[in-house]
Amino acid sequence: MNFDDTPQEAAFRAEARAWIQANAPKQYEEELRKSSLGRTVLKGANILEVAKAWQKKKADAGWACLHWPKEYGGRGASPIERVIWQQEEGPFGKLSGMFIIGHGMCGPTMMAFAGEEQKRKCLPPLASGEKIWCQLFSEPAGGSDVAGLRTRAERRGDEWIINGQKIWTSGAHYSDYGILLTRTDPTVPKHKGLTMFFLDMKSPGVEVRPIKQASGQSDFNEVYFTDVVIPDSQRLGAVNDGWNVSLTTLMNERMSIGAGVATGFPELFEFCNNLMLGDGPAIEDRSVRSKLANYAVKASGLRYTSMRAISALSKGERPGPENSIGKLVAGSMVQEVAMYALDLQGAAGVLSGPDDAEVAGKFQAMLLRAPGTRVEGGTDEIMRNIIAERVLGLPGDIRVDKDVPFNQIPTKGR
Amino acid sequence: MNFDDTPQEAAFRAEARAWIQANAPKQYEEELRKSSLGRTVLKGANILEVAKAWQKKKADAGWACLHWPKEYGGRGASPIERVIWQQEEGPFGKLSGMFIIGHGMCGPTMMAFAGEEQKRKCLPPLASGEKIWCQLFSEPAGGSDVAGLRTRAERRGDEWIINGQKIWTSGAHYSDYGILLTRTDPTVPKHKGLTMFFLDMKSPGVEVRPIKQASGQSDFNEVYFTDVVIPDSQRLGAVNDGWNVSLTTLMNERMSIGAGVATGFPELFEFCNNLMLGDGPAIEDRSVRSKLANYAVKASGLRYTSMRAISALSKGERPGPENSIGKLVAGSMVQEVAMYALDLQGAAGVLSGPDDAEVAGKFQAMLLRAPGTRVEGGTDEIMRNIIAERVLGLPGDIRVDKDVPFNQIPTKGR
């Protein structure tokens, strides 16, 4: 049990720190530090360009995708080294947002299922940020039931013709490539008729439309496929074995350990530390303190849980579904934190404009974004199922569609 | 919308008050007032005798089972009059605890399914407290799945022979009669092979054993049946129609409206009003106030919900499953309240002896009793199912045992 660096770790940290100090885009540091919970905006700069430039710089110096093999653009670093890097990269890490899906999910899937030539061709520009990738699994009819997807892939010689619609695709509008899960046989039970591909997002017939979210922003897209052609060489895994391929992708999602999920606690604590209530400093109000303490131990519990996962990874253990707790706990906590921060502002908590709201509307934005955090990447309910079934070994839900051909499953409840 | 009495109601209240003033066993008033949440103990007196004497006195003067027809020992009073009576009876109402099952569940079931002669014979002594009744539904293997019961009734001419075991029977040890749900056909699906009876609890072959609860007390019993003989004339409803009969019983349980369920809030509020913390009165601590306010609105919400149900009943509407919310909300609230009251006492909160604990160990007893309140009469989970299915119209759980003969349903999970 040691929360301090070993000498080797300290040396790695010093090297990383020095390089970052010398190379990071310092002009954006303050703005990046202030931005929170996925709302990263840089005034007067195109964040996509800034992010790509930083990623390329890192790649050129061997600091991109630290855990990937060197031949695919990585560094072959240890999990602890990744953590140290993230700690040192600090606010500049927020520039990696648009690469997370590609580096965390698409890359590992390609590594596991693409041919060697394709890997050597595709992975280095993915690592360096020159090419951005997205993941095309979710569909309107699917939701939590990912395998219920309907996008068809029909074989025509050495090609596949894709028709259908995906939804909730992060970054589809700026992505160069995507991995795509399709239905290739609707006459067998749903998990058995899926096939995975990767494709050029600039292919004819691909149309990306932004989704306006409840928060007013558009972080996601719908992607429509009309007679899109994909060569069979871009198939990942066997025909009709797409479900297993997708499990690799999703497992890797869990392995994309990080500085931990956003809980909103540091922001709330800082806010309360500076806030004056009618009777005195908020931080001296016992009801505020009680609430803060409860959030504090959740936030620290998540932080150390993620550190324990890193230790397990370092020992060669595969991080298990227990990592689902981060998203589960943080999702609803962010929502509660936001509501409470508004409450503490009294009637003025309703104001969300940067000039009129406390801390520039940060908590108001958090409130409006929060419902999405309880859904994206698996709802709270799916997360609890995962923990119950895969960690605790409890039975799966009764599956009425298990042995039913996909095209005979009902689509309307009433 | 009127929370005040009409003139007729005021007259009824005055009459009830005067009679109670003249007749109630005043010597126990103080002890009854202090006792809470089902722990009614009278020093130096047998509470069963005191309760029976008070019930008999009420019956003789026409104040027993107010809503029952006069010919069966009641008064034919309106629901509002019942409420007024309960308000006026105040602490003396705590003496009715041992009659609740008989008056609320057994009596109405008898009224609906027994022959006229039996009704005239059985109901008046039930109303007057001379005979106490219990309800024999639950079984060890049954639990929330009441219809999963295994106690067998086998026909032999004009008689039925009962073998099996019941559990969680309140008051079996002092009961004279009971209503009993049995399995008469194990070869059909579980709901279709049940039959209801009533029986003399002094019948040969009936053995009552108290259950020691987690709290250390014994409010419930196990009841064993060994070749117990019940005449067919004591059958309630048709053979194999017992499930429907039991639904009447359970529906009436919901109609046994009362002064509302115990939430622990009044006790907690009084406690906090008198408690000094290190820094001053507990009631001035903002964290205490915030917790109290949250409990307060639950307690008042339940109180007025039960009043709304009374109004519905007055208008001839049948109170629906929405009344399940009382038990659901109060059950876990009592537990939280007890934990919080201990917390406020600091390290000494652990002490439970009457001389060493604040307010004579009341909250410590509440803490230990509370887990039972979340289970008895239907678990929290069953209550949520009832609300979801019967109030909101959501689908029932998937029933794997629905069309399976009872004797083919598995009994062990692994």
Added chain:
Amino acid sequence: MNFDFSDEQKQMRDEARKFLTEQCPPKAVREVLDGKAPYDKALWKGLAEMGFLGVAIPEEFGGAGAGHLELCVIAEEMGRANAPVPFSSTVYLAAEALLLAGSEAQKQKWLRKIASGEAIGTLALFEGKGNPSPKAIKLQASGGTLTGVKKPVPDGAIADFAVVAARTGSTGRDSDISLFLVDLKTGGVEAKSLTNVDPTRGQAELTFNNAKAEPLGAAGDGWSILTQVLDRAAVLLAFEQVGGSDRALEMGRDYALDRIAFGRPIGSFQAVKHMLADMYVSATLARSNCYYGAWALSTNAAELPEAAAAARISATQAFQHCSKNNIQVHGGMGFTWEFDCHMYYRRANATALTLGSLSYWEDQLIDRMRKKNAA
């Protein structure tokens, strides 16, 4: 004893629901949400014509003279429809202040205009962050004019007049505060619209610069009147919140019945069923607390302060709970702009702060219960 609305009141509810279903569909709410209009003028006119704006205003002042129970019933429907009109500020705040403290002339002028839909009113109380408190009121009254800044003022940018809380003394006592009535169209007041989490209900900053004002109620009575106005508005707003809670619950229930996942309606999964059951529970507790509040309001009972706080807390919790879990039941679709879920979530969280925050009312409730207990 009767813990229910009368048949006539229920009939009025049905009428209001029918009217709002037709005149205030989600599409109409979206016009305001999207900033195409500051409020729904046609709906406002319709509400006046239906007599809903003046339902609790006596006939002598141009209202229907029906009473506050009837107003509660209308309020619930306004909340259910998420109506994008200045109903709460005009009817619960401005009109109630006039009814409690207005002179005959003031009532004749303004209540009549409210009932007819000619005037939008509001209460200008807050000055930046914080909860209701005499100490927080800095806006100064002197020589029949007001100077200072109020923010946020609900519907302040579209209001024709405002009841304004101002400082007229410096003793440190409640009697330092007096109320004034300001015609916002006569100059001296500058209104600026402010962005807020619920664009269907405007918020504004009002800057008073020697603005002409006439006293409302006796000098020094301001805080006492305000307390009563806030209590009365708390009950009425709680009915809006209960209406919103019920609608959010219904939306969730309907979606759970329609939507299929894993080959079954999602409403057949206990996680979803029980979430909806818990929403029903909180909505029901809130409704029951509101009924008691309605009785206390309509009879001006001594229990009103306590009943109002309980209704406010319970209804705030219920609406926040139901609106956020309605989104959760809807999954990703619930988080789209296209679905209506977020409109209720926005309204729930905005309404939770009007009149002061949840934690303020928690504190108030215990204060009031304690006083009653001590009495």
Added chain:
Amino acid sequence: MNFDFSDEQKQMRDEARKFLTEQCPPKAVREVLDGKAPYDKALWKGLAEMGFLGVAIPEEFGGAGAGHLELCVIAEEMGRANAPVPFSSTVYLAAEALLLAGSEAQKQKWLRKIASGEAIGTLALFEGKGNPSPKAIKLQASGGTLTGVKKPVPDGAIADFAVVAARTGSTGRDSDISLFLVDLKTGGVEAKSLTNVDPTRGQAELTFNNAKAEPLGAAGDGWSILTQVLDRAAVLLAFEQVGGSDRALEMGRDYALDRIAFGRPIGSFQAVKHMLADMYVSATLARSNCYYGAWALSTNAAELPEAAAAARISATQAFQHCSKNNIQVHGGMGFTWEFDCHMYYRRANATALTLGSLSYWEDQLIDRMRKKNAA
């Protein structure tokens, strides 16, 4: 960086678990629960023989000299087994106080006896209701004797010696408090057992009547030493709580797999599955907070005060949550005396109060975070 116990420490855990599974089955706990013995003497002897009592006591004082990480591992297993022995009072409180402030002679005498199982120790801090506070300490020291009443004192009726917090000044400052060591077998102290919610762990009232006492640590240092003792004990007790949480979770999980209702294991119902998932979540958060606390404890890091409070809060919540919902998963059977569920529920609620209540530690945590923030 390594956020896990070492293989050797894990091996010690396995050893402790094996020992306790054999020597401390629920049947043994019930002997004490049912009042047949004040504690499990055979188990206590066994723990001494295994070297567990002195695991963190240096070899020079008769211990194993292994360290506090090893003690955390043992603590977790003690909690998991619900062991009915005075481990926490003797090892986390008395021994830690001696280690921090004892003279060489005191350590030689008492630590050696603790390690060998010859002496049971405790900390006599509280005087009636309330949380740790110098103000609350009235017991008076004068001329080498103590007079006053301590209550509740954990394991006070079976203890051989006690570390006692006494008042030696009246300046109103923390330095009014000094610690003393009292041999309870030498007269002058009367012990009375007190009924408490967890009969497997005794509580007593100790009346000091001019009882002979020797100073422990410097005069006036009492409060400062106590604070450190409580922080250290908070981490250790938190490991007991985590062990108990895990066991309660396992019991619930096992029952959910075995028990059939409606023709299926109850663990196939989402209501039960998700309840257990939530128990796992709180137990995991607590465990992670405890690991950080263990590191801070074992290295005496500056982060200890904050880490200890976080571990304490998180573990208290987890054990209360898991033990109460374990009963709920068991349904009616969980509420019988016969099933073991209630033993964990009792322990969870008793442990929540030792060292001061949850709300006290919440307050402490924020105080400490605030200080760190200001620094």
